[in-house]
Amino acid sequence: MNVRTEQRIAFGFLFFCTLLAVVPVLVILGIIAYKGMSALSLDFIFGMPESGMNAGGIFPALLGTIYLVTGAICFAVPLGVLSAIYLVEYSKDNVVSRLIKLAIVNLAGVPSVVYGLFGLGIFVVFLGFGVSILSGSLTLGIMILPVIITASREALESVPKSFRMVSFSLGASRWQTIRHAVLPHALPGILTGTILGLGRAAGETAPILFTVAAFYLPRLPESVFDQTMALPYHLYVISTQVPGIREDFRFGTALVLLMLVLILNLAAIVLRYRFRKKKRW
Amino acid sequence: MTVRKLREWCIERVIFTSGITSIVIVVLIFIFLLKEGLAVFGHVGVFKFLFGGNWYPISDPPQFGAFPLIIGSVFVTLGAAAISVPIGVASALYIAEIAPKRTKEILKAGIELLAAIPSVVIGFIGMVTLGPLIKSVFALPTGLTALTGSITLAFMAMPTIVSIAEDAITAVPRQYREAAAAMGATTWQTTWRIVAYAARPGMFAAVMLGIGRVIGETMAVMMVTGNAALIPHSMLQPVRTLTATIAAEMGETVQGGDHYAALFAIGIVLFVITFVINGVAELYLHRTTKR
Numbered sequence: 001m002n003v004r005t006e007q008r009i010a011f012g013f014l015f016f017c018t019l020l021a022v023v024p025v026l027v028i029l030g031i032i033a034y035k036g037m038s039a040l041s042l043d044f045i046f047g048m049p050e051s052g053m054n055a056g057g058i059f060p061a062l063l064g065t066i067y068l069v070t071g072a073i074c075f076a077v078p079l080g081v082l083s084a085i086y087l088v089e090y091s092k093d094n095v096v097s098r099l100i101k102l103a104i105v106n107l108a109g110v111p112s113v114v115y116g117l118f119g120l121g122i123f124v125v126f127l128g129f130g131v132s133i134l135s136g137s138l139t140l141g142i143m144i145l146p147v148i149i150t151a152s153r154e155a156l157e158s159v160p161k162s163f164r165m166v167s168f169s170l171g172a173s174r175w176q177t178i179r180h181a182v183l184p185h186a187l188p189g190i191l192t193g194t195i196l197g198l199g200r201a202a203g204e205t206a207p208i209l210f211t212v213a214a215f216y217l218p219r220l221p222e223s224v225f226d227q228t229m230a231l232p233y234h235l236y237v238i239s240t241q242v243p244g245i246r247e248d249f250r251f252g253t254a255l256v257l258l259m260l261v262l263i264l265n266l267a268a269i270v271l272r273y274r275f276r277k278k279k280r281w
Numbered sequence: 282m283t284v285r286k287l288r289e290w291c292i293e294r295v296i297f298t299s300g301i302t303s304i305v306i307v308v309l310i311f312i313f314l315l316k317e318g319l320a321v322f323g324h325v326g327v328f329k330f331l332f333g334g335n336w337y338p339i340s341d342p343p344q345f346g347a348f349p350l351i352i353g354s355v356f357v358t359l360g361a362a363a364i365s366v367p368i369g370v371a372s373a374l375y376i377a378e379i380a381p382k383r384t385k386e387i388l389k390a391g392i393e394l395l396a397a398i399p400s401v402v403i404g405f406i407g408m409v410t411l412g413p414l415i416k417s418v419f420a421l422p423t424g425l426t427a428l429t430g431s432i433t434l435a436f437m438a439m440p441t442i443v444s445i446a447e448d449a450i451t452a453v454p455r456q457y458r459e460a461a462a463a464m465g466a467t468t469w470q471t472t473w474r475i476v477a478y479a480a481r482p483g484m485f486a487a488v489m490l491g492i493g494r495v496i497g498e499t500m501a502v503m504m505v506t507g508n509a510a511l512i513p514h515s516m517l518q519p520v521r522t523l524t525a526t527i528a529a530e531m532g533e534t535v536q537g538g539d540h541y542a543a544l545f546a547i548g549i550v551l552f553v554i555t556f557v558i559n560g561v562a563e564l565y566l567h568r569t570t571k572r
Contacts, residue, residue, distance in 0.1 A: 011469065013371065014371045014375035018388060021372045082296050116531075206528055210531050
């Protein structure tokens, strides 16, 4: 066979495979948007669920997810950023830093349901927080920690060495250098990682199954020790656990969840793109 | 000690403590899984737990043989790998070597969005579209089978495989391509025989991480595999995976009871499996970057 023909066939095949990987995204988005759009209304988004979730809205679940994600971020961002600062600015290439990197890789690979077990074991039972927003937030926070650390590390490493040198040469201490010469330039990258973490935390179900999620709770949570409904768990419940839920409600819930997560991810992609373009060094 | 030095010292302590949290958390996860789950190994025995064929946690007396669940996970994982590995590697080659710059950006964003879709949404879509399709194509009593799970999970492994394999391919030095071109090789010959060959360790790592993602996946798999804790004989039967078992049964257990402990023990099994897979992947990832 002619090498040119061979190349054309091979490229065609690779392109076809790429389509197979990417087109399902559009199909999924299309189906959910098409079937879920009719359910969307202000009453659906801001209403309480009524008559066994077959009427009313999803507001407690939406608000619950917002609470959980906020809690997770409050916990994971400070810890993750400081951890990244340690790895990039303080540690030398020794056993400790290598162990930390190995731990991060492993945390990123731990199945989400195992995080759920861990959260149940430590927060719900051992520390006595009960099945609560606090337990759920901390569990989600631990789960997104690797995302935040990895993004923050990349952001810090992308700040040129010379920035630090100049700061040191002016007599600044190490922390002053990090605070004034490094962190401001790493901020967009850290923000990108934070948004990605938000998206991940908003969509995860398994870690909140045993730590916070309520099957059906048509009122708003009042304290961090309350249970709450959550959007991904609500979708699971109405699509598998309760028979006979209206189809548009199921697709509508999926659509709201999907939009929430995709908007966050798109924001991160755009932010990163602009950040890379704007870099002047 | 001056105030400034004291401040520096304090900040350094705080940062160091935050730095080692990841290690602390990994250790804590392991300790808590052991603390809650170890009892079952004592009651049932490690061998009987791993290879016992009956998972009847609520009958009297209960039986905790996790073998059907392990086989369920293996079936679904192998099926998903068989679909996602060839497609994923081919996509990575296309995106890294062949696609024009703008197409490449769009495709990468698409893959990233696929990775972002929550697993419960993928499970839901698999349940309402793929399930009925498989049921009618193979004329089965139920469309929720190992095959349905494999196809659904293949799409969840794809983003991991594509993005990591793409990194590995991009990391192959330019000289390799130039040397091949100078010898008169076509782009395809270079891509397939030189670049893909040189990027093998990274691609292997990508596949391992993709498989790790599939084994640990919970919600989607629980929604589309039919959840029958029996040893399957074909891909067209319902199965129940390790992860789905934990998620589905934890709500019914008594805290501190045998069933509760058995589910934590499954957690230990999962934790060890993913630990090994990630460790191996990490080893191979470093091989590419060193070159």
